[in-house]
Amino acid sequence: AKKILIDCDPGIDDALALGLAHGSPALEVVGVTTVGGNVELEHTTDNALRLRDFYGMDAPVARGAGRPLVREPRTAGEVHGNSGLGGAVLPAPKSELSGQHAVDFIIDALAASPGEISLTAVGPLTNIALALRKEPRITEWVKEFVIMGGSFTRGNTNPAAEFNIVADPEAAAVAFGAPWRTVMIGLDLTHQARASAEVRAGFADLGRLDAELLTPCLDFYGSHVSYQEKGPAIHDACAVAYVIDPGLFESVPARVDVETQGRFTSGMTVTDFAAPADAHNAIVPTELNTEGFWSLVTDAYRNVAAT
Ligand code: BDR
Ligand code: CA
Numbered sequence: 503a504k505k506i507l508i509d510c511d512p513g514i515d516d517a518l519a520l521g522l523a524h525g526s527p528a529l530e531v532v533g534v535t536t537v538g539g540n541v542e543l544e545h546t547t548d549n550a551l552r553l554r555d556f557y558g559m560d561a562p563v564a565r566g567a568g569r570p571l572v573r574e575p576r577t578a579g580e581v582h583g584n585s586g587l588g589g590a591v592l593p594a595p596k597s598e599l600s601g602q603h604a605v606d607f608i609i610d611a612l613a614a615s616p617g618e619i620s621l622t623a624v625g626p627l628t629n630i631a632l633a634l635r636k637e638p639r640i641t642e643w644v645k646e647f648v649i650m651g652g653s654f655t656r657g658n659t660n661p662a663a664e665f666n667i668v669a670d671p672e673a674a675a676v677a678f679g680a681p682w683r684t685v686m687i688g689l690d691l692t693h694q695a696r697a698s699a700e701v702r703a704g705f706a707d708l709g710r711l712d713a714e715l716l717t718p719c720l721d722f723y724g725s726h727v728s729y730q731e732k733g734p735a736i737h738d739a740c741a742v743a744y745v746i747d748p749g750l751f752e753s754v755p756a757r758v759d760v761e762t763q764g765r766f767t768s769g770m771t772v773t774d775f776a777a778p779a780d781a782h783n784a785i786v787p788t789e790l791n792t793e794g795f796w797s798l799v800t801d802a803y804r805n806v807a808a809t
Contacts, residue, residue, distance in 0.1 A: 503530040505618050505645075506745050507611055509566070509604065510738065511539025511625030512549040514582050514719045517590075518799075519624055519650075519738035520550075521711070524557045525802030528746045531561040532619060533611055535604035539625040539669055540578045541586035543568035546625070549586050551595035556715065557806055563597065566604025566629035570670035578665055581726050588722025590715050608633045612643040619643075620745045623677075624650040624738035626666050631673035634680050641682040649677070650741040652758065652771030653689035654786060658728070659769070664689050667760060668769025675760040678771075678783055685785045686758055687744055688771065691751070692737035694790040697724065699733065704800045708807040716803070736799075743795050744787060750798070752789035755782045 506529050510516040523531050534554065536547040547565045554563055569575050582588060600607055608629065612619055621644050623630050630647075633640055641647075651666035651674065659665045667674045678684055697720050705712045723734040744751055757777035761770040773786060 503528055504620060504745065505530050505532045505615060506620045506622055506742070507533045507535070507608065509535045509537060509608070509621070509623040509625060509629050510550065511537050511546040512553060513540040513546065513586055513625065513738070514588050514723045515736045515738040516540070516624055517549065517553055517587060517715065517719060518736050519742045520553050521557060521806055522739045522742045522799050522802045524559050525806040526746050526798070527805070531559060533561050533607055534563045535566050535607055535629055536563065537566045537604070537625045537629050538568045538575055539666065540582045541584065542577065545586045547599070548595060551597045551599065552592040554597050555595055556592050558809055562600040562607070564600040564602050564604040564607035567632060570626060570628055571631060571672045573670065576669050581723065583722050587719055589718035592714065604629045605632045605636055609637040609640060612640045616643040618645055620646050620648060622648045622741050622745055624666070624741050626669035627651070627673040627677045628670045631676035634676055641680050644682060646685060647682050648685040648687065648741050648744055650687045650692065650738045652686050654771070654773035655690050657770065658689055662764070662767040663769030664771070667771055671760055671762045671769040675762050678758050678760050683783060683785055684758065685744060685787070686771065687741045687787055691787045691790055692735045692740045694792055695736050695740050695795055696733040697736055701733070701796050704796070705803065708803055711803060711807040739799060740790065740795070743798055746798060750791040750794045751787035753785050753787045755779070756784050756786045757781045758784040758786070
């Protein structure tokens, strides 16, 4: 199986992405690192531990940065609920945290398995930027670097910027500036992955997984104004799906620069599809095979529910 390390801020769609990674026979989750984002670090970390227990995962959970590199923290409790998991109330964690800080965990994991780990970040990029500064060789050791973040058209937190990028634009600029090719799974892609009523009907026979996690999460997430029409976009699961099967995506190389100075546009991922090849620093998935995506997700959840 392909090794994946997931840096996240659970977060409803983060929780669903972890379930996809754990349930997919194609992946081995080697670690989960947490960052402040959708809710405060204390909650994202607690949620990661609860999800680890609930899913029955073996991977260590390591706590990371609670604040962005430069700016004041910004959260999205109105989308994810004050706890971060909508209406889901999972049992208090039995698992213990890794003794390592997320940044050291990421560096050590990549150093120990060079060329093998897909580093997948689905929250603000604070831990990734800190890891790059502490150990620049992670760009050589990683197999690939995949994020959920940004967009090549418009934002969701404001017209210009997507949440994970605007939450820590300086960190995102460090990540996109590093000598690797960032796979940018942005909003234009993730808005193709909606948990519609039809999709959710496929979760109905998943027992506890559905009753205790999926339904209370998706009922809350789907009630947000922006999601009422087509169902909530399960952003973060798209990044995990890319690691499992990039063939489900149409992807275009591009130059992506993160705006950090704009009065109205800080956090914008300025995407140039016309840039010369030697300027490319990103791969930008643009089209999702939606049916293939949902069958991957549903099959993985079936595996989780069966254990
Ligand atoms: C991203 O921001 C968070 O609210 C979600 O978890 C996702 O990672 C979408 O903009
Ligand atoms: Ca997230």
